[in-house]
Amino acid sequence: MRTTFTALVAALLLVPAGAAAQSQDDGPGTGRQVDFGVRGTTYGSGSDQARYQRYRDLRDGVTVDFFRYLKEGNGWELQAQANHLGYRDQGASASFNRFGTVKAVFKWDQLPLFYSGTTRTLYTQVTPGVFTMADAVQSASALPGAFGNAQVFDLRQKRQTANAAVTFNASRHTDVKVSVTNTWRKGAQPYAGTFGIGGAIAAELAMPLDQQTTDVTAALEWGNTRGAAKIAYDASFFRNDVQSLTWDNPARSTDILTGSSRGRLALAPDTDMTTLSASGSLKLPGRSRAAAFVSYGVMAQDAALLPFSINPAQPVIALPRATAQADAHVTAMNYSLTSSPVPMVWFSARYRQYEFDNRTPEFHITEWVNWDSAVATGEHTSEPFGYTRHSFDGDAVFSPTRYVGVKVGYGREQTDRLHRVVEETVEDIVRASVDSTGLGWLSVRGIYEHAQRRGSPVHWQELLAIGEQPMLRHFDISDRDRDRMTGMVTVTPVSALSFNLSAAIGNEEYPGTTFGLRDNDNMVYTFGVDLVPRETLSFGVSLGYEEYNALQASRTANPLPARTEAYLADPTQQFNDPRRDWTNDTTDIVKTFSATADLLKAIPKTEIRVGYDLSTGRTTYVYGLAPNTVVAAPVQLPPVMNELHRGSADVKYFVNRRFAVGMAYIFDKYMVEDFALGDLGGLALPVANPALLLMGYTYRPYTAHTTWARITYYW
Amino acid sequence: VHAPKSETGALKLASTTATCESCHKQEAMKVKRSGHMPLREGKMDCASCHNSHGSTNVRMLKVGNTVNESCASCHAEKRGPFLWEHAAGRENCASCHDPHGSNNDRMLVARQPMLCQRCHVASRHPATIYDAAQVRSASNRIVGRSCVNCHSQIHGSNHPAGTFFVR
Numbered sequence: 001m002r003t004t005f006t007a008l009v010a011a012l013l014l015v016p017a018g019a020a021a022q023s024q025d026d027g028p029g030t031g032r033q034v035d036f037g038v039r040g041t042t043y044g045s046g047s048d049q050a051r052y053q054r055y056r057d058l059r060d061g062v063t064v065d066f067f068r069y070l071k072e073g074n075g076w077e078l079q080a081q082a083n084h085l086g087y088r089d090q091g092a093s094a095s096f097n098r099f100g101t102v103k104a105v106f107k108w109d110q111l112p113l114f115y116s117g118t119t120r121t122l123y124t125q126v127t128p129g130v131f132t133m134a135d136a137v138q139s140a141s142a143l144p145g146a147f148g149n150a151q152v153f154d155l156r157q158k159r160q161t162a163n164a165a166v167t168f169n170a171s172r173h174t175d176v177k178v179s180v181t182n183t184w185r186k187g188a189q190p191y192a193g194t195f196g197i198g199g200a201i202a203a204e205l206a207m208p209l210d211q212q213t214t215d216v217t218a219a220l221e222w223g224n225t226r227g228a229a230k231i232a233y234d235a236s237f238f239r240n241d242v243q244s245l246t247w248d249n250p251a252r253s254t255d256i257l258t259g260s261s262r263g264r265l266a267l268a269p270d271t272d273m274t275t276l277s278a279s280g281s282l283k284l285p286g287r288s289r290a291a292a293f294v295s296y297g298v299m300a301q302d303a304a305l306l307p308f309s310i311n312p313a314q315p316v317i318a319l320p321r322a323t324a325q326a327d328a329h330v331t332a333m334n335y336s337l338t339s340s341p342v343p344m345v346w347f348s349a350r351y352r353q354y355e356f357d358n359r360t361p362e363f364h365i366t367e368w369v370n371w372d373s374a375v376a377t378g379e380h381t382s383e384p385f386g387y388t389r390h391s392f393d394g395d396a397v398f399s400p401t402r403y404v405g406v407k408v409g410y411g412r413e414q415t416d417r418l419h420r421v422v423e424e425t426v427e428d429i430v431r432a433s434v435d436s437t438g439l440g441w442l443s444v445r446g447i448y449e450h451a452q453r454r455g456s457p458v459h460w461q462e463l464l465a466i467g468e469q470p471m472l473r474h475f476d477i478s479d480r481d482r483d484r485m486t487g488m489v490t491v492t493p494v495s496a497l498s499f500n501l502s503a504a505i506g507n508e509e510y511p512g513t514t515f516g517l518r519d520n521d522n523m524v525y526t527f528g529v530d531l532v533p534r535e536t537l538s539f540g541v542s543l544g545y546e547e548y549n550a551l552q553a554s555r556t557a558n559p560l561p562a563r564t565e566a567y568l569a570d571p572t573q574q575f576n577d578p579r580r581d582w583t584n585d586t587t588d589i590v591k592t593f594s595a596t597a598d599l600l601k602a603i604p605k606t607e608i609r610v611g612y613d614l615s616t617g618r619t620t621y622v623y624g625l626a627p628n629t630v631v632a633a634p635v636q637l638p639p640v641m642n643e644l645h646r647g648s649a650d651v652k653y654f655v656n657r658r659f660a661v662g663m664a665y666i667f668d669k670y671m672v673e674d675f676a677l678g679d680l681g682g683l684a685l686p687v688a689n690p691a692l693l694l695m696g697y698t699y700r701p702y703t704a705h706t707t708w709a710r711i712t713y714y715w
Numbered sequence: 716v717h718a719p720k721s722e723t724g725a726l727k728l729a730s731t732t733a734t735c736e737s738c739h740k741q742e743a744m745k746v747k748r749s750g751h752m753p754l755r756e757g758k759m760d761c762a763s764c765h766n767s768h769g770s771t772n773v774r775m776l777k778v779g780n781t782v783n784e785s786c787a788s789c790h791a792e793k794r795g796p797f798l799w800e801h802a803a804g805r806e807n808c809a810s811c812h813d814p815h816g817s818n819n820d821r822m823l824v825a826r827q828p829m830l831c832q833r834c835h836v837a838s839r840h841p842a843t844i845y846d847a848a849q850v851r852s853a854s855n856r857i858v859g860r861s862c863v864n865c866h867s868q869i870h871g872s873n874h875p876a877g878t879f880f881v882r
Contacts, residue, residue: 055753089758111758183789194855194865194881197840202855202864213791238791265867265882266874268792279771293771295780299796305875324873326796332780334771352773354780356805363798368876380878385802420802467837474834476803476810488738502740517833526740535718544744550825552833559838575838582844584829590818592744613755615747617818621829623844634846640826642818644749670749675850676858677820685853692855692864699820 035066037710044669044703050114050156052668052704057088057112065710075099088112088158103167111159115190119695120150120683121206123247128208129267131247138253138261140201143684143693150683155697157187157209177219185211190697193247193263195371201250203693207267210241229280234297236273243267244306250684250693260311260372269303269324277332288339297330309369317367317375326360328386346397351390358386358418383419390414403438407431415477421462422455422477446487453480467559469575470568471514478516481509500528514553521549536602544592553583556631580631583624590617605654612647638675642699645669658715664708672699731760735767745816752814752822764814782809797871799878803834804870820860827861 040060043049052058064085071078075098082092091109096102122143123131137146165179191207194200219232246264255261275297282290303324308317336350363382370376395409411429431449436442455477460470473479484506492498508520528542557574560567567573574580592615599608618641623634645668652662672678677699684690719725721734728734732754736743746754753759761767764785766777776785786808787794795805803810811830812822819826825833828845835841843849845857855864863869866880874882 055756055758083757089756091758109758111753183791185792190860192860192864192867197865202859204859204864211792215788236788236791236794238794240792263882266872266877269797269873271791271794271796273794299794301796301873303873305798305873308876319875324798326798326873328796330780332771358796358800360796360798363875365875365878368878370876371881382799382878383802384796385800385805387806417802417806469836472834472836474803476807488740504741515836524741524744526744542740544740546741546744552829554832554836554842556842556844557838584832586825586829588818590744590748592747594747613747615744615749617748619818619826623846631844634844635848635851637847637850640818642749644747646747646755672749675847676826676861680853680858685855685858692853692859694859 031068031714032070033066033068033712033714034064035710035712037063037065037708039063039706039708041704041706043705046700047702047704048116048118048670048700049702049704050117050154051670051700052702053112053114055089055111055113057084058666058704058706059087063087063708063710066712100169102169105163105165107161107163109161111161113157113159113187113189115155115157116695116697117154118152119155119206119697120147120152121204121695122146122150122250122693123203123205124151125206125208128210129242129245131205131245133248133250135253138248138250140251140690143201143250143690144682144687147683153206155188155190155206155695157185157189160184160186173222173224175219175221177217177221179215179217181213181215183213183215185209185213190695191245193245193265195249195251195260195263195373199251199691200371200373201690201693203247203250204695204697205245205247206695207245208242211268212239212241213237214239225283227280227282230278232275232277232279234275234277238268238271240268240270243269243303246310250690255311255313257313258374260309260313262310263372264306264310266303266306269301269326271299271301273297273299275330284339286339286341288337288341290337291335293332293334295330295332297332299328299330301326309372311369311372314369314372314375317369320363320365321361324360326384327358328384329355329357329359331355331357344399346399347395349392349394351392353388353390355388356386357388358384360384385417385419387415387417401438403436405435405437407433407435409433417477420477421459421474423457423459425453425455425477427451427453427480441492443490444488447485449482449484451480451482451484453478453482455479461565464560464565464568465563467563469515469555472516473510473513475510475513475517475520478510479512481511483507496531496533498530500526500530502526515555516552518551518553519549520551523547534602536600538596538598540594540596542592542594544590546588546590546592548586548588550586551583552586553581555581577630579626579628581626581629582631582634585622585624586619587622588617588619590615592616607650607652607654609650610648612645614643614645616643617641638673640674642672642674643670652710652712658713660712660714662710662712664706664710666704666706666708668702668704668706670703671701674699731762735761735765742815745813748816748818750818750820750822751816782807786812786814793870795871797873797877798875799868799872799880801869801871801880827863828857831862 041058067082069080077097080094084090089110089112093107095105122133122137125131161183163181168176170176186209188206188208190204192202192204194202214237216235219230221230244264245267246262249261252259253261275295277295279293284290301324305319332354334352338348340346365380367377391413393411395407397405397407399405409431413427416424429451433447436444463472464470486504488502490498490500504524506522510518524546526544531539557580560573560575594613597610618639620639621637625631647667650664652660654660679698683694683696685692720729726734764777765775770777772779778788779785813824823830840856849857868877868880872880876882
């Protein structure tokens with residue numbers, strides 16, 4: 001039944017999915033085996049060991065890296081597996097399946113994120129989320145010399161996930177599914193806070209993480225060869241045990257009306273999201289199917305609001321309301337129809353609607369405190385952003401022979417928004433593609449797509465009111481013309497050898513945009529060779545070249561008086577002076593090389609796997625000025641370069657059918673030059689008069705060699 | 716597949732990710748960049764986010780009804796709703812982030828401050844040219860975390876003075 005429902009709904013709701021791949025069972029593989037080993041890593045001088053182990057734990061020591069267990073009985077199966085046992089990236093799962101009756105799965109997984117092992121801070125965390133600094137250090141002049149006593153600490157976090165899922169086959173056509181997932185996120189991550197614009201010091205902090213998300217899903221599914229139906233309840237509860245971050249001001253240790261000794265910001269609040277959904281599909285005459293999906297959900301949080309300021313020297317300003325009262329209702333629906341009235345023709349149509357109805361009451365303030373340091377008056381009203389998106393896609397495929405399929409399609413996406421400069425955008429998309437896959441030695445795929453997005457009305461007065469140029473357009477909602485072309489050819493002259501070549505070219509223009517992103521282009525080319533002379537031998541090489549170009553524009557100028565329309569025609573205002581325009585032309589070039597070789601028993605009793613990947617990136621940012629500029633010539637930024645090599649070799653020799661011994665080797669090398677995130681020459685910058693207090697979490701190179709001796713036992 | 720190479724799923728290649736990469740070349744190369752999700756480390760694969768058999772979400776995303784609902788299924792702390800919302804982020808996480816990988820910090824589609832300056836050109840500091848001279852003088856608007864040295868609550872703020880995402 002599970003298979004029936006999944007296949008019917010998925011295939012119908014996502015028509016372009018085309019030919020389905022094999023089913024993906026998350027359960028463990030067959031066989032029983034356990035892998036013991038000893039591992040050690042050496043690093044090049046000054047290597048960033050944390051970045052090497054960013055998402056993994058490759059510490060030296062004894063390992064139980066791999067465990068698999070399978071037991072089968074009459075109509076049932078028990079599986080268990082584990083990886084990296086005892087290490088920070090360990091995971092385990094077990095499943096029991098009594099076929100046709102019940103399947104139960106339990107999974108445990110740990111995902112580490114190791115930022116840095118050399119971070120230093122002048123702060124001490126006295127309680128979760130509260131950071132203090134010695135009073136004597138709290139001045140710009142004392143900071144640079146204070147790092148001699150700074151504590152060095154590991155900056156890391158860990159995500160732990162437990163999932164239990166049960167599927168009851170209530171009848172031949174009915175399943176009941178229940179799944180509960182709990183995710184804990186603990187540790188710390190880099191964060192920052194500040195006390196103002198001029199003369200204040202922005203401080204980087206190790207924001208503590210103590211978060212938990214509980215996701216519950218319950219579903220009732222029914223299906224047979226004619227159709228399928230499902231109702232489901234999904235709920236997600238996010239809980240954060242550290243909801244504010246308080247830190248001492250690095251520049252002052254006393255509170256006055258215009259300066260605070262401490263800052264406090266609000267961190268992620270507890271939130272709930274619950275959704276009810278129903279879906280179904282029905283087989284229709286004429287080799288047709290219809291499917292529908294409808295869901296309704298509520299996202300809410302009502303956290304108590306912090307006071308405007310933690311600074312006791314400032315007056316207490318009454319909050320407009322005590323809690324956030326944030327509330328959004330989400331309605332989604334999705335309808336599709338597929339039909340193939342004659343074998344060589346296939347139609348599909350799909351309509352999708354998504355409404356994010358933000359019902360959070362506006363939060364209107366007339367007096368507030370900026371950065372805990374300055375009382376301000378004026379008018380600010382929150383903008384509970386909401387939108388409704390309608391999407392339609394229709395495709396027709398004509399396949400006159402088994403070798404060729406030609407597809408044409410049209411799509412339209414309309415989005416209506418609240419609280420954005422462009423209220424409504426409509427994008428029309430036409431596309432055509434050709435597929436030729438039936439010939440054994442050649443497959444060709446080509447897709448061309450042209451899209452045109454237009455928005456109206458444009459509330460440029462709203463831009464002016466917040467000090468922006470009225471001819472600015474936000475690239476995600478601005479007018480846009482986009483062309484994309486993708487081609488892929490695979491040639492297989494003999495069954496053991498294949499060549500593949502792909503190219504993707506994209507161009508985005510933003511007509512009507514004077515300021516902001518004006519165009520965005522990309523070119524991607526790949527070439528690969530795969531050689532499989534026999535089942536036990538395979539080799540692969542691939543090369544890739546990517547180039548991304550983006551042009552953006554701005555104007556450096558003082559604001560208009562009172563930010564009003566009346567001054568827009570005043571040529572004496574810097575704001576209106578095109579000679580103050582500048583552009584930034586970004587070019588990002590990435591080259592990739594990959595090679596693999598698998599020799600599985602090509603040498604008797606021996607398996608060898610070798611792989612190597614290289615990714616190099618070079619990004620340039622070139623500033624340009626107007627021909628008659630009055631702006632000082634910029635000093636161009638140096639390019640940002642990075643290079644990541646990853647190589648691995650794994651050799652396993654089967655002593656007998658129960659024992660194998662092996663060696664594995666991992667080589668990683670990372671090189672980086674980054675003007676803003678590399679070594680900046682200190683943690684309190686600039687040294688003469690610091691405006692930034694860092695922790696030393698930077699991009700640093702590393703070279704690492706990990707060697708592993710392993711014994712695998714099969715039973 | 717008569718001779719599957721994968722441990723699960725009877726795939727032609729050794730893993731889900733390797734199988735997907737055989738056609739999705741651009742995504743395959745992005746995954747190999749220095750900033751990436753933990754696919755290469757084996758803690759995720761393409762099927763962590765996508766359902767290759769189809770889904771009710773866009774782009775075959777496995778969970779939710781939008782890109783954002785899919786992202787928030789793991790990054791729930793950014794789900795909100797918040798008192799002060801960053802509209803562009805609410806509409807689509809992928810306007811700023813490339814989930815397949817990037818050479819920019821935090822998998823941004825462009826580095827800061829240039830990314831922020833694509834939408835914010837207001838007088839004074841958003842419209843300043845952050846050039847090598849600004850780097851040399853260690854301006855806190857380009858070095859380190861750049862714009863989010865101050866606007867750290869960029870995904871949304873629940874602070875009453877969170878208008879500009881600095882609290």
